[in-house]
Amino acid sequence: MSGWDEGQLFYSDPITGDTGGDNERVIAKKAFLEFLLQYRQDNVFVYRDLLRRHYHLKVFNLEVDLDHLSAFHDDLAERLKAKPGDFLPIFEEAARDAARQILATSTEETEAPDIRPIQVTLTSSERPVSMRHLGSAYMAKLVKISGIIISASATRAKATRLMLQCRSCRSTRPWDVKPGFGGAQLPRTCNREPLSNEEERCPVDPYQIVPDKCTCIDQQTLKLQEAPEDVPTGEMPRHILLAAERYLTDKVIPGTRCTIIGIYTVFSDRKERGTSTVAVRRPYIRVVGLEVDDSGPGRSNTAILPADEENIRAMAHEHDVYDRIVRNVAPSIFGSDDIKKATACLLFGGSTKVLPDGMRLRGDINVLLLGDPGTAKSQMLKFAEQVAPIGVYTSGKGSSAAGLTASVIRDAASREFYLEGGAMVLADGGVVCIDEFDKMREGDRVAIHEAMEQQTISIAKAGITTTLNSRASVLAAANSVFGRWDDTKEADENIEFQSTILSRFDLIFVVKDEHNRERDEHLARHVMGVHLNAEDPQAEGEMDVAFLKKYIQYCRMNCGPRLSPPALEKLKNHFVQIRSEAHRQYVETGKRPAIPITVRQLEALVRISESLAKMKLAPFVSEADVDEAIRLFKVSTMSAAMAGHLSGAEGIADQQAMETLHKIERAIKKAFPIGSRVSEKRILQDLDNKVTSSRCSCCDLLLLL
Template sequence: MSEAGFLEEKLPVEERFREFLESYEVNGRVKYKDEIRNAVAERRASVVVDFTDVIEFDQELAEEIVENPLETLDKLDQVVTEIASAFANKKYPMRVRFTNLPEKVRLRDLRERYVGKLVAFDGIVTKATNVKGKPKKLYFRCEACGTVFPVEQRGKYYQAPTVCPNPECPKKTGPFTLLENHPKNEYVDWQLLVVQEKPEELPPGQMPRSIEVIVEGKDLVDVARPGDRVTVIGVLEAVPNRVPKRGSMVVFDFKMIANNIEVSQKVLEDVHLSPEDVERIKELSKDPWIHKSIILSIAPAIYGHWDIKEAIAFALFGGVPKELEDGTRIRGDIHVLIIGDPGTAKSQLLQYAARIAPRSVYTTGKGSTAAGLTAAVVRDNITGEYYLEAGALVLADGGVAVIDEIDKMREEDRSAIHEAMEQQTVSIAKAGIVAKLNARCAVLAAGNPRYGRYVPERSVAENINLPPSILSRFDLIFVLRDVPDPKRDRRLVRYILNVHKEADKIVPEIPADLLKKYIAYARKSVKPKLSEAAARIIENFFVDLRKTAAENPEMGVPITARQLEALVRMSEAHAKMALRSVVEEADAIEAVRMMLAFLSTAGVDVETGRIDIDTIYVGVSKSNRQKRLILKDIIKEKFKEKGTCVHLKEVVREARKRGLNEEEIEQILTQMVNQGEIYEPKTACYSPL
């Protein structure tokens, strides 16, 4: 038979699709007939069809659906509606949603060759409008004869009647009035999303591309929110960016008419893991030195910084989030802050961490606003409506938000990350939009010291331009100091020169792509439980450290419940690094070591040398706080006696009697004036507030 004769005899698309739905079997059951029956019973508006099943059943049918979706999809919906209506014993509209298209196109490659084709691509939802009603059928009244009749609304544009259907109408051409509230008007839910390409797919030096996605149907609207990672399956359309006029140049924009939107339910579905990858990962985890290998694989071109690299590993693997029965959520993400002198490789460490994280967003403090970090409410140019646009912390949901130069952020912008770091949500109440978005991400940040270089005689809070309210939310804070040391300097120089001489030989113990998959697998599949032995180590450390403060009234509070939770998270992260299902003693011991490393550098009262967490929590150590109280009392007493401000010399004279030295008196008075505890009406003369 000739090819032409074969094509003539081929069944129509709808008949072949009906045959597929009614006969495709899996394990002895007719898969899609059962799916439609269940959908009717559960009152669902659509049935999801795996496209690989269509290819297996009839490859030519699959090709026709991909090549001519505008013609075929409506016919397929009619077939499903007929089958569903037979089950429901009444008309039951139902739509077909496809999943698992064999090939995904990169968002930036959606061009003219794909116009009118069924395609799939991945991206991140950055904007979502309110749900609106798009008319399918509208009723009109002819004002000449009073006849009420429907007009089907097809396509994108409003269809108004031109002729009255009543043969006895005295004036066939109207006018016609739209009956907006007619009970038989039919609408379909409609929403516009803007989907942006994923950061990890972005070519170097390129701006992220985005595309508008039109979503129709009650089963698809509001499925995806700003910040969600999605797979969009739909038809690419070219739409003129303005109404075409004769003789004028018209440029067409690409838009996607969604057939299906799949939200990445698991936060790390972005990284594809084949069975071979999983086998390789499990084999790697059996290495007794796996922790060392992972830490050495983080920024191998950077010399040293073992504790900081381990802290980054903790942030990448994370602890285990917990949902309590009362609805309380305990975060599992570990926040890390690095404060360092210039030229200590802070930015390189952060950039490498962002590269090997399965999901990450990198930003800098100088180039970030509050809205850019959390979420913005934006006005649509066409409709004038407001909608949400997700920021960096929302886009990093389920991964790591890397913020370099966090100290350069403006105060009003920095305050926006308070909620995101502790509650791991972003609350918005602007322009009539009240929403709460997820920001379940670890924050890995770096900043420079306030005075150019770190001053060890001053506390962390004094050294960095960050308020205690943000400092206290970091689980680990490390200080990178550039201190001259001939032996260390020689080792550093040799290492750096070796990197330049033999760059191709500086390779991580675990390749970056494998480490990314290893982290993804650990975060997705490993949820270690705290053992009794590990819990006892953490408990003893916490109680013993606080016991020393209880026995010595002059000591500040060395550790609080916030550090206790951080110890649990770090123990879980250490167990995850070896893919262990139980947190062992060794994990708790390493978490305690890291906590002591943090407290002994960042959480120390520089005057007494003792651990005092208040230096981070309130920016003032206990010894400093007591001296402030003495100075405040002196100023109050002298002010009462004189009725005017108290001169510096008088304050110094009285304070020296109470055990304070002159240099620290002036320094503390300056701090008190700056923080609004006392008032300086004229130079070197103080009044109480």
């Protein structure tokens, strides 16, 4: 024991050893205080300056990077991750003491100013944990997960410290409430001792809450769902409840992609009546850090390394980069080169513009594939979903207006209404692939009008009035009215969509299954080759799908081309020309085109030209890009709009035959009522009686019947 006599100093570090709880709390608080006051980068005290700045701005919030804490005191950071429920309140007390010291030294006041409680929020560069891996091993620990917010409740006041008053003796006492969704169990008896033996004790359950003297904070309930690209094939996306408090409330809306750092814990869900045992609890995450992924359209979880960026820029400067990209768009599909080029333009998109008055012009391209079955339309949609940075695939038959846009749901526990985002909200910044577009109900189809042009979804239901973002491209596939495209009918008879929805598509392709022996041989040979080389990775194409996805992501994030003066002049002249052609067709035939040619088609040409320039990482649109955009527009939308209208010397004979055929149809409809059952023999006999003795083209067509 000579050491004690010599006056030496002995100490122990409770952070690393087993000590009492109070002593550990004091030492941990000192360590947190030292970190906030002493941590610096490049001779700058990071958190000391941050606390001073926030106090003058009346913002009582401090965001701490866990990497900084690990670099300063690694064991303290590990304790915080393992027991955040115990150490985070100590951290907040240390932040309040640090702010009091900083402000006391920076002012001339003799006493330290009164500091309101400071909320410490955390951020980290660690990889997020998959929502499917959250289990009992993570209980009461700090976790980091990412996903999409699908619903957000209104902000409510939650009491953190109750003031209880006895009904009998009127004495008061404070009572703390657990954070998160945890409630408070009020004491059953009064703590006041009777003054004499004759005085009766207060009855059981004497306390009532005094609302005006309670301490409250803001709290919001969120629901986080897995990102679509993280959900395994055939699985249902999982979701988990979040509890956000104080400065973390009202930070996100449905459809927002974010990363959450929080404490994984449980609460008792009283509405689940079937659980008779107290050991069954519902998990949730108490949020202590929230990072909104606001990098804009084209965001993705795929990291682009410097080596990838070098390869991307090298490929962009090649002269045949456009052809290479098109060859790697759905290489398993035979032919359909123009459709692949349109899909490539859709994946890259144009340039989004925000005008000085706040109006936003969309840069996303919408494409409609309309035509015969068995032409690989759905396969093209599946490929676009796979390659797009954010892709959502849905079928028109199983989709409703609320499922595509947003729905208003009533919470079963609180009976309050809240929003849940649909497919177009969840695909914000990506591509929505809608198959069987013609099978949708007309009312559901009308619901996406605003989402396709203004790229917003306005909700005004059950007292909720808000606007959600749906900045996504739409790639839709549909069949014609008769299942197959009927060349004997006009375009408006084959297309059952209204002009309001058709004008919102930049490119509309009529896909026909043409019977050609030579083409069928090439098609059969290609399909057999795909089946034979299904396991060969080189058979898919010369570019890896992962690299193509990175290339698309990089171009969307780092390139926003604009029109050059020559390209602008050429687009203006072409728009005037196609409007003149549409008007001339209306004058000659007396029928307006099934697909209207409006100013939206001019903006579509601008977007397609910009997407072609974006593939080459070019800052300006060239005349070659405009020429290719005009060609794509002519073979798609213009061709579909003029379908059924034959003109020129080569179409005179076909036009006369079509007129005769329409005459026969009108005669049949006039002779026999609609819905009646008449034999074919009787129809031919009645028409044969009306035929004149002289042979004409009508007689020839009648014999063909």
